[in-house]
Amino acid sequence: MTADVLPMQKLHIKNLDCAACAAKLERALKKSEGVEDAVVDFVNQLLFVEARDMDRVRDAVRAIDPQVELVPATRTATHDAREGAPGVNFKKEIALLSAAATLFLWLLVSGSGWVSPLSFRWQLLIVMAAYLMAGGNVLAGAYRTIRQGLFFDENVLMVIATAGALAIQAHAEAVGVMIFFKVGELLQEKAVYHSRRSIRSLLAAQPDQAFLKTLEGLRPVPPKSVQVGDTIVVKPGQKIPLDGQVLEGESQLDTSMLTGEPVPLATQPGDTVMAGQISTTGALTIEVTRPFQESSIARVMDLVEHAAVRKARTEKFITVFARYYTPLVVAAAAGIAFLPPLLTGASYQDWIYRALVLLVISCPCALVISIPLGYFAGIGLASRHGILVKGSNFIDALAAVRTVVFDKTGTLTRGVFAVKKIDSRNGFSREQLLELAGAAEYQSNHPIARSIQIAFEKQGGRIDAARLSAHTVHAGLGVSARYDGQSILVGNENFMQRHAIPHSRSDVDGTVLHIAVDGRYAGAIVIGDAIRPESLEAVHALRDQGVDHIAMLTGDNARTAAMIAADLGLDNYHAGLLPEEKVRALEKIEQKRPNGKIAYVGDGINDAPVIARSDVGLAMGAMGSDAAVETADVVIMTDSPMKMAEALSIARATRRIVWQNIFLAFTVKGIFIAFGAFGLATMWEAVFADVGTALLAVANAARILRG
Ligand code: ADP
Ligand code: MG
DSSP states (O other): OOTTOOOOEEEEEESOOOHHHHHHHHHHHHHSTTEEEEEEETTTTEEEEEESOHHHHHHHHHHHOTTOEEEEOOSSHHHHHHHOOOSSOHHHHHHHHHHHHHHHHHHHHHHTTSSOOOOHHHHHHHHHHHHHHHHHHHHHHHHHHHHTTOOOOHHHHHHHHHHHHHHTTOHHHHHHHHHHHHHHHHHHHHHHHHHHHHHHHHHOOOOOOEEEEETTEEEEEOGGGOOTTOEEEEOTTOBOOSOEEEEEOOEEEEOHHHHOOOOOEEEOTTOEEOTTOEEOSSOEEEEEOSOGGGSHHHHHHHHHHHGGGSOOHHHHHHHHHHHHHHHHHHHHHHHHHHHHHHHHOOOHHHHHHHHHHHHHHTOOHHHHHHHHHHHHHHHHHHHHTTEEEOOHHHHHHHHTEEEEEEEIIIIIBOSOOEEEEEEEOTTOOHHHHHHHHHHHTTTOOSHHHHHHHHHHHHTTOOOOGGGEEEEEEETTTEEEEEETTEEEEEEOHHHHHHTTOOOOOOOSSSEEEEEEETTEEEEEEEEEOOBOHHHHHHHHHHHHTTOOEEEEEOSSOHHHHHHHHHHHTOSEEEOSOOHHHHHHHHHHHHHHOOSSEEEEEEOSSSOHHHHHHSSEEEEESGGGOHHHHHHOSEEESSSOTHHHHHHHHHHHHHHHHHHHHHHHHHHHHHHHHHHHHTTOOOHHHHHHHHHHHHHHHHHHHHHGGGO
8 A cells, every 4th residue: 555545435325316326426426536536335325435525525426416415424334224224215205106106097097988088188187297296206317317418327218218108199108117117116225225234234243332340330331432451241141342351251152243153162261252252151351452443343344344345347347338238228219219210101109119118128227236236245145154255356256266275374274283292402401492482482473382382381381571582573484582691593494494503304293393592403392283174174165166276385394284285185285485485386376277266265374475466365263363354355254264165155156146137137128129129018018027127136136145
């Protein structure tokens, strides 16, 4: 990021009534002066904008559409879920529509000859009244579009079609089409609103109350007002409202809100807990370690919400497509209406009617609305499973993955090492060796470091931080520090070679940590990690899904890497890699595998560069590591490689449904356009087909949510 990048601001959009209007607004804003970038998320009614001057943005929006209002959005989605009011006033719309429908029925009945027919003047009056009641909004929308000199939208299409019908005195058609179009719009709006709500409720894990421990006892307060360092109490069955550390109490945690995993997690004093987990069995006293805005759950909401900013290519394509397609259809309709009668002397009445059918059927609503909704549902479903996808473009990328590359330590393996052997040399004792290693690793958060610290503490050792200084991490190599005035190096063979320290090789399987003190070799600690039980399952699941190359990159030695690769049946591995060498190894794999995308799954420790470099970078178990959350395209909340396979299958299902919708819309439209041109379809059928397709597409998109 460069220094002058403007922050992306999030605003709520009110009274934005159609997906096409959203696209229109987005394009106009992007062109406005002082606006760096703008993205409109129609599904969530949000505007993301990068601009120097927000007043300018407001002015621009007002100029584009005076109805639309911008209100500052709260940081997280759940709040909105409770408000979540639909963009239209349903009651008013329904009242108007019912009145229009009554008049319309009267018109039909009076035309049938059962009752005395109306005079022409009365008939015209009723037609106009019903037409205006049903289509008032549509007319206003069309007027706005035309006045802005923008492209044709569905409102314009409908107005031209119905005005044409009025002109050729197809009165019932004009009113009927308007009524059904409106009914369809309302139903769509309702359907979108419902799926929006159910996606939101997936995420509505946000706690709204914290019990703050004060001198006067427990006080319920909103989580936002709790400060870092405050103490809160969570009773059994309650949701933990903020991230923190357990001071007192033991409990089983239900983490499914965050991770999608139903397995309960035992917690005790000293453990960290995250907002959104539910304490099921015991009461916990917790010291808050992060303000609410930075808590895990708030970040989850934020990530999912911002996913709309990164649109999939399909999504962008449809917006652009609708922009050219609609005027094209209008031109084609004009051709059909006037050319055949001019050339062959056929009846204008006939051909104009056919052209009107074409106009009605060509409305692109089904596509414009169902595609973003489909992606949003996919992202929502993934997040319920503890997989945060940062944009619909990554859904597309995941769906195209044919190669998966895993990191080893902490990803395929548990990252919890047991000491297998301590081999001291040059007069050092084994206890001394462990103490030196423990001291050097004291400030590192690498899984190796944590395991060494635990082994040392088990022996009854304690590190005095005051005796420690100059701690440095050498990524992919080891650590160095000064302890009691001695300079200590702990790391792999490569690390020893770099410092020209003669060392012995170990014949034990495992990760070898060589230790040197003041440039003198002190021996080695051999530690062993275990493969995660889910790793093999994940490899099989990925193969079942057509991933035909699975590789592993690791900074560990070749011997350990070979063993793990063989155990898991991987296609390839590269060992002894520094973080930047991992990038090169990935690029090599990329050259050999030009088909399909490459996903890299890491734990975010020593592999942020590869995560960033790959087509889709996934960070696992990463809510603790800010860097990984920043760089990854997909954040996996749990420590399970199986989530990679799950992410793939969700992405594929989402893509499939999005394509079904595209196919459905094009087929139905194609058939009806042909029928209409040959005079085989009526305006009634056209409007039913159009509304039906849109509803079907929305319902299909909502199917994704059911997984
Ligand atoms: P992986 O690529 O398998 O996830 P890392 O890149 O995290 O592994 O680490 C690679 C190697 O670097 C480790 O196997 C170890 O030999 C060495 N190393 C990394 N960090 C440390 C540390 N804190 N202490 C000792 N050795 C380390
Ligand atoms: Mg790792």
